[in-house]
Amino acid sequence: MGEIAAICISTVRGVQKVSVNEAELIQEWGIKDDAHAGHWHRQVSLLSIEKIKDFREKVGHVAFGAFGENLVVQGFDLSKLPVGTLLQCGNNVLLEITQIGKECHDHCAIYKSVGDCIMPREGIFARVLKGGIVRIGDCLEIVARTVKRPYQAAVITLSDKGSRGEREDVSGPLISERLQRAGYEVVEKILIADDAAVLRHQLCRLADQRQLDLVATTGGTGFAPRDITPEATLAVATKNVPGIAEAMRSYSLHITPRAMLSRAVSVIRHKTLIINFPGSPAACEECLDCILDTLPHGLAVLRGEVTECARR
Numbered sequence: 653m654g655e656i657a658a659i660c661i662s663t664v665r666g667v668q669k670v671s672v673n674e675a676e677l678i679q680e681w682g683i684k685d686d687a688h689a690g691h692w693h694r695q696v697s698l699l700s701i702e703k704i705k706d707f708r709e710k711v712g713h714v715a716f717g718a719f720g721e722n723l724v725v726q727g728f729d730l731s732k733l734p735v736g737t738l739l740q741c742g743n744n745v746l747l748e749i750t751q752i753g754k755e756c757h758d759h760c761a762i763y764k765s766v767g768d769c770i771m772p773r774e775g776i777f778a779r780v781l782k783g784g785i786v787r788i789g790d791c792l793e794i795v796a797r798t799v800k801r802p803y804q805a806a807v808i809t810l811s812d813k814g815s816r817g818e819r820e821d822v823s824g825p826l827i828s829e830r831l832q833r834a835g836y837e838v839v840e841k842i843l844i845a846d847d848a849a850v851l852r853h854q855l856c857r858l859a860d861q862r863q864l865d866l867v868a869t870t871g872g873t874g875f876a877p878r879d880i881t882p883e884a885t886l887a888v889a890t891k892n893v894p895g896i897a898e899a900m901r902s903y904s905l906h907i908t909p910r911a912m913l914s915r916a917v918s919v920i921r922h923k924t925l926i927i928n929f930p931g932s933p934a935a936c937e938e939c940l941d942c943i944l945d946t947l948p949h950g951l952a953v954l955r956g957e958v959t960e961c962a963r964r
Contacts, residue, residue, distance in 0.1 A: 654727025654792040656741065657701045660717030661686040669717030677745050679783040683722055693750040693839065693862075694777040698723045700730050703774045719771040725792055730776045735863035738796040744784030746795075751777040751861050803865040803951050805831050806840040806858050808851065810871035810881055811931070815845040822933045823870040830940050831868070839864065846872050851884040859888070859924035865951045867924060871931035873916040881928050882917045889919035889926070893950075896927055896943055903942035904935060911935075923954045 660669035665687045675683050682689025682696055689695055699721035708714060716724050723741075737749045754772050809824035821843055828838045840858065844850050851869070858864050872881030886892075896918035904911035914935075916928035925947075929936045952958040 654725050656723055656786060656788055656790045656792055657726045658716035658724035659786060659788060660722055660724070662717070662720075663687055666720075668715070669720060669722070671716050674785055674787040675722075676785055677741075677780050677783045679780050681783075682780060686722060688720075688722070693779055694754075695779045696722050696747060697771070697775055697777050698725050698730055699771060699775045700724075700728060701726045702729070703770055707770050719769055719775065721771060721775060723786070727792070728794075731774050733776065733794070736796075736801060737794060738781070739778065740793045740795045741786045742784065742790035744782060745780070745786055746782035747778040748781050749776055749778050752863065753861050755857065755861075802835055802837040803948065804862075805836045805838050805866040805868065806842065806862075806864055807831070807838060808842045808844065808854055808867065808869045810844060810846050810851065810869060812845045812878060814843055823929070823931055823936045826933050826936055827868050827870055827929060827940065830937075830944065831866075834944055836866070846878040846880055848880040848884040848887075851881065852888050855885065855888045855921065855926060859921040859926070863922075864924050865954065866947070867926045868929055869926070870929040870936060873914050873928050873930055875913060875915075879915070882915045885917050885919055885926055885928055888921050890922055891920040893918045893920055893925070900929075900939040900942050904938050907938060920954070925951060925954060 659672050659675045661672060661675060661683055662669040663685060677683055677696065678689070680691065688697065697720060699719060701724050704714070704724065731752055733749055735749050735752060739747045739749070741747065754775065754777065807824050807828045809821045811819065811821060813819040814821045824841060824843065828841055831838055842854060844854065855867060858867050869881055869885065872879045897916045900916065901911050901914055914930055916930065918927045920926070929939055949958065
């Protein structure tokens with residue numbers, strides 16, 4: 653059991669938030685009058701008071717809200733809680749953790765002042781499942797460490813021409829639509845150039861911060877000099893899962909001998925399955941036909957909901 657040590661809001665992003673005694677949380681929006689509220693997954697930010705105290709010992713006193721946090725929490729190491737954890741504040745408010753840590757594109761005021769900010773590595777983010785009033789001193793309780801929810805996925809399309817607006821992305825939307833029809837929640841759709849560093853960064857972010865079940869990439873798996881998807885994917889893997897890519901190639905070989913030219917790979921990063929799909933829409937359809945029925949079992953194993961893969 654923890655409690656709310658401080659509540660902070662601001663009407664502008666990128667500035668220090670100011671402390672208030674209470675705030676209204678709005679369902680599927682965030683904190684009323686706070687700049688970070690909205691229809692997205694990072695509606696409320698939380699930070700442990702213990703982490704703030706450690707920071708103060710190094711650089712001196714910093715006020716609550718200096719890191720852009722909404723709720724300062726006592727009693728939990730928030731960064732250790734998995735995505736999907738449910739937190740109840742007071743009697744009514746219910747939050748679902750949606751992201752651990754964050755990217756820092758434009759350094760905030762505290763970073764510019766002292767050269768560091770703990771929010772990117774220690775903060776967590778949540779969406780409001782049930783709104784209400786929160787006050788300083790209200791209890792904060794973990795009501796579920798994981799919640800049964802649809803498998804969450806992201807789709808990354810790699811295309812130099814597509815990223816420049818010179819060609820329409822067809823394969824990415826096709827994969828997204830097939831996944832949604834199969835019951836997946838596609839939370840991000842990303843279009844990037846064939847850039848290994850950018851792809852590695854996106855894969856790490858989606859697996860480590862958003863902790864998604866599945867990331868599907870499309871494009872960049874052939875012989876062309878700019879085709880770097882397999883190498884970038886292998887570079888972030890914690891485990892190799894060759895069987896999925898092999899099954900897709902084998903399935904497509906019954907349709908076209910050119911399937912043997914695919915260099916696609918399939919891997920795991922922590923608890924996220926990453927699968928490379930071809931760039932061709934027709935080839936993506938074939939690969940999805942091959943694996944879509946079997947994927948849920950593997951994802952259930954990664955979630956810890958199933959303990960083995962043996963046939964019954």
